Amino acid sequence: MQRQLRKHRPKNDGDAEETKCDEETADGIVVFASIIIDWRERERISNLSKKRVCDRRKCFMMETSGNGTPRVNSSSKMAENDHRNLGILGSKVGVEADGARDRIPPTTNPLVTPLLTDMYQITMAYAYWKAGKQNDFAVFDLLHRKNPFGGEYTVFAGLEECIRFAANFHFSESDIEYLRTILPPQCEEGFFDYLQTVDCSEVVINAIPEGSVCFPRVPLMRIEGPLLVVQLLETTFLTLVNYASLVTTNAARHRRVAGNDKILLEFGLRRAQGPDGGISGSKYCYLGGFNATSNIDAGRRFGIPVRGTHSHAFVSSFMSIDEITKRSLQHSTKPNLTQDFVDLTMQFLNRMKQKESLAYYFGETNHSELAAFTSYALAFPTAFTALVDTYDVLKSGVPNFCAVALALNELGYKAVGIRLDSGDLSYFSIETRKIFKLIEEEFQVQGFGNTVITASNDINEETLDALNKQGHEIDAFGIGTHLITCYRQPALGCVYKLVEVNGQPRIKLSEDVTKVTIPCKKLCYRLYGKEGYALVDLMIGENEPPPKAGERILCRHPFSESKRAYVIPQRVDPLYKCYWSGNSGVPTEPLPTLVRQREHCQKELAAQRPDHMRGLNPTPYKVSVSGKLYDFIHFLWLSEAPVGELH
Numbered sequence: 001m002q003r004q005l006r007k008h009r010p011k012n013d014g015d016a017e018e019t020k021c022d023e024e025t026a027d028g029i030v031v032f033a034s035i036i037i038d039w040r041e042r043e044r045i046s047n048l049s050k051k052r053v054c055d056r057r058k059c060f061m062m063e064t065s066g067n068g069t070p071r072v073n074s075s076s077k078m079a080e081n082d083h084r085n086l087g088i089l090g091s092k093v094g095v096e097a098d099g100a101r102d103r104i105p106p107t108t109n110p111l112v113t114p115l116l117t118d119m120y121q122i123t124m125a126y127a128y129w130k131a132g133k134q135n136d137f138a139v140f141d142l143l144h145r146k147n148p149f150g151g152e153y154t155v156f157a158g159l160e161e162c163i164r165f166a167a168n169f170h171f172s173e174s175d176i177e178y179l180r181t182i183l184p185p186q187c188e189e190g191f192f193d194y195l196q197t198v199d200c201s202e203v204v205i206n207a208i209p210e211g212s213v214c215f216p217r218v219p220l221m222r223i224e225g226p227l228l229v230v231q232l233l234e235t236t237f238l239t240l241v242n243y244a245s246l247v248t249t250n251a252a253r254h255r256r257v258a259g260n261d262k263i264l265l266e267f268g269l270r271r272a273q274g275p276d277g278g279i280s281g282s283k284y285c286y287l288g289g290f291n292a293t294s295n296i297d298a299g300r301r302f303g304i305p306v307r308g309t310h311s312h313a314f315v316s317s318f319m320s321i322d323e324i325t326k327r328s329l330q331h332s333t334k335p336n337l338t339q340d341f342v343d344l345t346m347q348f349l350n351r352m353k354q355k356e357s358l359a360y361y362f363g364e365t366n367h368s369e370l371a372a373f374t375s376y377a378l379a380f381p382t383a384f385t386a387l388v389d390t391y392d393v394l395k396s397g398v399p400n401f402c403a404v405a406l407a408l409n410e411l412g413y414k415a416v417g418i419r420l421d422s423g424d425l426s427y428f429s430i431e432t433r434k435i436f437k438l439i440e441e442e443f444q445v446q447g448f449g450n451t452v453i454t455a456s457n458d459i460n461e462e463t464l465d466a467l468n469k470q471g472h473e474i475d476a477f478g479i480g481t482h483l484i485t486c487y488r489q490p491a492l493g494c495v496y497k498l499v500e501v502n503g504q505p506r507i508k509l510s511e512d513v514t515k516v517t518i519p520c521k522k523l524c525y526r527l528y529g530k531e532g533y534a535l536v537d538l539m540i541g542e543n544e545p546p547p548k549a550g551e552r553i554l555c556r557h558p559f560s561e562s563k564r565a566y567v568i569p570q571r572v573d574p575l576y577k578c579y580w581s582g583n584s585g586v587p588t589e590p591l592p593t594l595v596r597q598r599e600h601c602q603k604e605l606a607a608q609r610p611d612h613m614r615g616l617n618p619t620p621y622k623v624s625v626s627g628k629l630y631d632f633i634h635f636l637w638l639s640e641a642p643v644g645e646l647h
C-alpha cells in the first residue's frame with residue numbers, strides 16, 4: 001500500500017520533504033509501535049512523529065483530496081427566518097423543497113431551536129471564538145456504531161428535520177440574552193455579537209437518503225463548515241436522528257415479521273414519551289412501513305392515514321338496549337326504506353341462535369354490549385367496527401357483532417370488522433374466522449367470511465412471530481407501547497465525531513476498537529453482487545478514484561487486518577447526496593415527501609439479503625474501507641497513540 005501511495009502521487013508535488021515522508025513512513029510505524037524509549041527520546045521522536053504525521057497527512061490528502069478540501073467561501077448570510085415565528089401549522093412533511101434555503105420550512109417541533117443543545121456546545125463555541133478557531137474548516141461525521149434490537153441493520157431517519165433545523169439556524173435576541181445569564185460574567189461581549197451572525201450559510205451537509213437501510217460506522221451524515229457552527233449542530237442533530245432512526249427501524253422490524261399483507265396500525269400516542277415522542281413516533285412508524293396511525297395530529301401534519309376503533313369504555317358505558325332512543329336507520333341506497341335498527345339487530349341475533357351450525361357458539365349474549373354495538377353502528381353505518389372482548393369474545397362479543405353486521409347488511413351497508421384486545425389472539429382469531437365463514441354460508445352474505453379481524457394488546461415482534469408460528473386469522477395489528485417506546489431498546493447510540501479540521505484528518509482513539517473513529521472526509525459507496533443484493537459498504541478518501549462496476553477493488557475491515565476481500569461489484573451506488581449547501585452553490589437534492597421516503601424505505605428493505613434482515617442471529621453486513629484508507633487510519637492511530645513504557 002505504501003508503494004501504491006507513492007505510485008499515485010502527482011509528480012510535481014514530490015518535493016524533498018514529502019519524498020522523505022514516503023520513505024520513512026513504513027519504518028516509522030514499526031518504530032512507534034515497538035520501541036520503548038526514555039522520555040527525552042520520546043519527546044524527540046514525538047516531535048519527529050508530529051512532523052511525519054503532518055507530512056503523511058499531506059501525502060494522503062493529496063492522494064485522496066486532489067486540490068485539497070474545498071472550502072465554502074461565500075460569506076453572505078441566510079435570510080432571517082425565525083422558524084418560531086413561522087409556526088408549525090402547515091409544516092407538512094413532504095414539502096418538495098427545491099434546495100433553496102429560504103424555502104425550507106422550520107422543524108416540525110417548535111421546541112427545536114439552537115438552545116435545544118447541551119451546555120458544553122456553547123462553552124466550546126466561546127472557547128473556539130476566544131482562540132480564533134471559529135472559522136477553522138471542520139468535517140464531522142454523524143454515525144452509529146451498533147445496530148439496534150440485536151439486528152444487523154438500521155433505517156436512517158430524521159434527516160429532513162436536521163435540514164430544516166440547519167436551514168433556519170440562528171440565535172434570536174432572547175436566546176442570546178439567556179446565554180449571557182448562564183455563561184460566566186467575564187465572557188467577552190464580542191462573542192454574543194458574533195453569535196448573532198452565526199448561521200449555516202457556510203455549512204454543507206451530505207447524507208444518505210432518509211429511509212435508507214444503513215450499517216454501523218458508515219456515516220449517515222457528513223457535516224462540513226466553520227468549526228464553531230458545525231460543532232453547535234451536534235446535540236440537536238443527534239436528538240433529531242437517534243429516536244427517529246430507532247423507531248423507524250422498530251417499525252420496519254415489526255413490518256418484516258407481520259408480513260407485507262397485514263395492515264399495521266400505530267396506536268402508540270398514549271404510551272409515547274411525551275408529545276414529541278408521540279408525534280414524531282407516528283411519523284417515523286409510517287416511514288418504517290406502518291399503514292396508519294390513531295394519532296390525529298400526526299395525520300393532519302404529515303398526511304398519514306388516520307384509523308381507529310373504539311374503547312372498552314364505550315362498551316361499558318351502555319347498560320341496556322333501552323338506552324337507544326334514536327333507533328331508525330335509512331337504507332344505504334334506498335331513501336324510502338328506513339327500519340328500526342334495534343329491532344332488526346335483535347331479529348338477526350335470534351335467527352343466528354336458531355341455526356344449527358351456529359348453535360355451538362351462540363347462547364345468551366350481553367345485551368349492554370349489544371346496545372353499545374348497535375349504537376355505534378347507528379353512528380357509523382359505513383364504518384362499523386366493534387371491540388369484542390369486554391365481556392366474552394366468543395360467547396358475546398363476536399355474536400353481538402355478527403347480529404349488528406347482518407342488520408347493517410340488510411340495509412345495504414358493510415360492517416368493517418372486529419378488534420380483539422385480550423386473550424389468546426391466535427385462538428380467538430381462528431375461531432372468529434370460522435364463525436364469519438359460517439355466517440357467510442348460512443345467511444348468504446358474500447364476503448362476510450373475510451370481515452376484518454384486528455388484534456391489539458401489548459403486541460411486539462415476538463408476539464407477531466409466535467402468532468405466525470401458531471397460525472392466526474388476524475388481518476390487522478394495532479401496536480402501541482412496544483413500538484413507540486422502543487421498549488426492547490430505548491436508545492440508539494448515534495455519535496457526532498470530528499474527522500478533519502483545516503484539511504488535517506483527525507482520529508478519536510478508544511480502548512474499545514468499535515469506538516475508534518475513521519478519520520478524513522470520506523465518500524461512501526454500496527457495492528452490489530451478481531444476485532442483485534448489496535455485498536459491502538465501502539468508505540474511501542474524498543478524492544480516491546470511486547469504485548466502478550466490473551472493476552476489482554480491495555475492501556478491508558477498518559480495524560481487523562486479516563478481514564479483507566476483493567470485490568468485483570456488478571453495480572456501485574454512491575451513498576451520499578448533498579441536502580444542504582448553504583451559499584456554496586453546490587446543487588442540493590430536494591427533500592422528498594414522507595410518502596416517497598416510505599416507498600424508498602420499502603424498496604431498500606426488500607433489496608437486502610434476507611440473512612442480514614432475519615430476527616435471530618442475522619449475518620453481519622460487511623462495512624469496509626479502501627486499502628489506502630485502511631493504511632492511513634492505522635498510520636494515524638499509531639502516530640496519535642502514546643507509546644507506553646514498561647519498568
Ligand SMILES: Nc1ncnc2c1ncn2[C@@H]1O[C@H](COP(=O)(O)OP(=O)(O)OP(=O)(O)O)[C@@H](O)[C@H]1O
Nearest residue numbers: 421422423424425426427457458459463466467470
Ligand atoms: N397466541 C399468542 N401467542 C403469544 N402471545 C400471545 C398470544 N395471544 C396473545 N398474546 C400476547 O400475550 C399477552 C397477554 O396479555 P395478558 O397476560 O395481560 O392477558 P390479557 O389477555 O391482556 O388479559 P386481560 O384479559 O386481563 O386483559 C399479550 O402481550 C398478547 O399480545
Ligand SMILES: O=P(O)(O)OC[C@H]1O[C@H](OP(=O)(O)OP(=O)(O)O)[C@H](O)[C@@H]1O
Nearest residue numbers: 267311312421456457458459479480481
Ligand atoms: O397494547 P398496546 O400495544 O400498547 O396498544 C394500545 C393499547 O391501548 C389501548 O388499551 P387501553 O387499555 O389504554 O385502553 P382501551 O383498551 O380501553 O382502549 C388498546 O386497547 C390497546 O390495548
Ligand SMILES: O=C(O)c1cccnc1
Nearest residue numbers: 267294307308309310478
Ligand atoms: O383505535 C383504537 O382501537 C385504539 C387507539 C389507540 C389505542 N388503542 C386503540
Ligand SMILES: [Mg+2]
Nearest residue numbers: 421456457458
Ligand atoms: Mg391492553
